[in-house]
Amino acid sequence: MTSTLQAPPAAPRPVIPHVGIPGLRLVRSEIRKMTTTNAWWLFGIASVVFTGLALWINMTEAAEHLARARDTAAVFRPGRGMSAGEIAAAKAEFAQLHDLHLQSVNAAGNIFTSGQFFGLLLVMLLGTLVITNEFQYQTATATFLTTPQRTRVVFGKLLAVLGLGFLFWLVSRALSFAAGLLFFHNLGLTNSLSEWPVQRAIIFNLVAYLLWALLGFGLGTLIHSQIGAVVTAMVIYLVGFVGGMGVFTLIRENLIHGDWVLTSAVIMPPIASQVMVSPEKLYPQAAPWWAGVLVMTGWSLIAGAIGIISNRRRDIT
Template identity: 40%
Template sequence: MRLIRSEFLKIRTTNVWWLFVLGTLGLWAISFFFNVLQAHFVLNPEGVPDDQAATFSAMAKPAALTAYLATSGQYFGLMFVMLLGILTVTNEFHHQTATTTFLATPHRTSVIIAKTVAAAIFGFLLWLLTTILSVVGTVIFLNIENAEAAFGDSAVIRSILLNLIAFALWGLIGVGFGVLIRSQIGATVTALILYLVGTIAVSIIVQLLYVWLEQEWIKQLQWVMPSIASSLLVSGVDLPDQPHYWVGGLVLLAWAAVTGVIGTLITRNRDIS
């Protein structure tokens, strides 16, 4: 607990936490705006192609639509949790405090666990903030559209709670990134490129391969990306051409386990000088 309190002290005494909160709020507003536009189109479909009719029909169900809007802050919120996880590690090497930290606590695994817990708790706070805003916004929007809000549905409750797990796991993934790439700039830039550009690139490549080879299994490869798996995890209901929501959870757990274990093993054996 002393180690965890120490990590929170490092976070609270810098400008990082409130800059990340402001960034999350701004990008949440943009995300929610576009999600509302899409939800409006789903509730008022006109000229929907036949091959997308089943998807639109499934999305229009109260549980699916409510879960979709109530988890609007996920994409960019997860990104900031990942970045904080990275900075909890790379700041130590950037400011040359890692030696002091590991001399004070020779058990390096305990240090990594403390950093992971701190990042996960920060993720919980971001999840709580974006969820409250999303729920309020969802209620207002659905009332305007004269649509039913299904917050009492078990699928919606499950999606919101699984979203919390996603925020916590991305804190672990961020710590793993920071350990693998100790350079603050290198780890941050690499993670952002993989998260933002990599997500789009994988989706495009998978779609091109599917058009070229016409094999259904190719479309499922995109769910291996943790950012795309996170959206699957909180989908609320199973949509056409998508795996079950729990597949996204398994993918995230695998990424978190691999980065966490590898990162911890490297930290225990790497020279910090």
């Protein structure tokens, strides 16, 4: 009788519980990358400075407009030689300038969204730097080798960019709210926060911060050169607003004589952004605020989609 000795069964491999959410770890990792450089806090300081400067300008202008609107002794006097149509237009403008409620709403919308012009530019540049830093410091290869699923990496970067955009918006709005509430309290006027135009301006101010951060991210995926991407972003934002309005104005005056030409300027992202966050019409022929929302959303989604697709397919060496 023989017996066969059998080896004891191998002990099962211990199950190590997964700790944390993979996507959340990627977002934290991307935020850590950004906060280890000087760019984020330099941008943060610039955002605070620009917000403070914008608050001073907006409150000075608002004080003048509100003082004029509170002047009950003012009387409309048409100028000499004015036609009936010109008198009617001047009278309507006089009524608006002396409408205290309207001027309070416009002042609140501008004050509570102070700093948005340069703030949007800063978050756009920050979104650009998030992706171009990988190529500037040659860390892209290590990043994609550590996490081979590129889609997760790209979405991690994207969420980090949106998170920082929200943070910049929050700090800027905290400053403008503190200053704005004190401003209206000292004047003895309502802060108009219960008015929809003011609420809309604040809400879409946040939307603008997120969309411009997304637009900058998409631009960074197309232009890997950090200097080239930053310069292009600044040209798109700064020159796009002033130059865009100039081009459409020239077309309106010399080629196509129709107000719809100036209305169609909303297709330019900087103009669309200003249209959607302005508590009143940006200019008489401006498109409605919802058109600005649709245009900015479209441009940002296209840029984000291009960024995701190009990072998934492009070879990283």
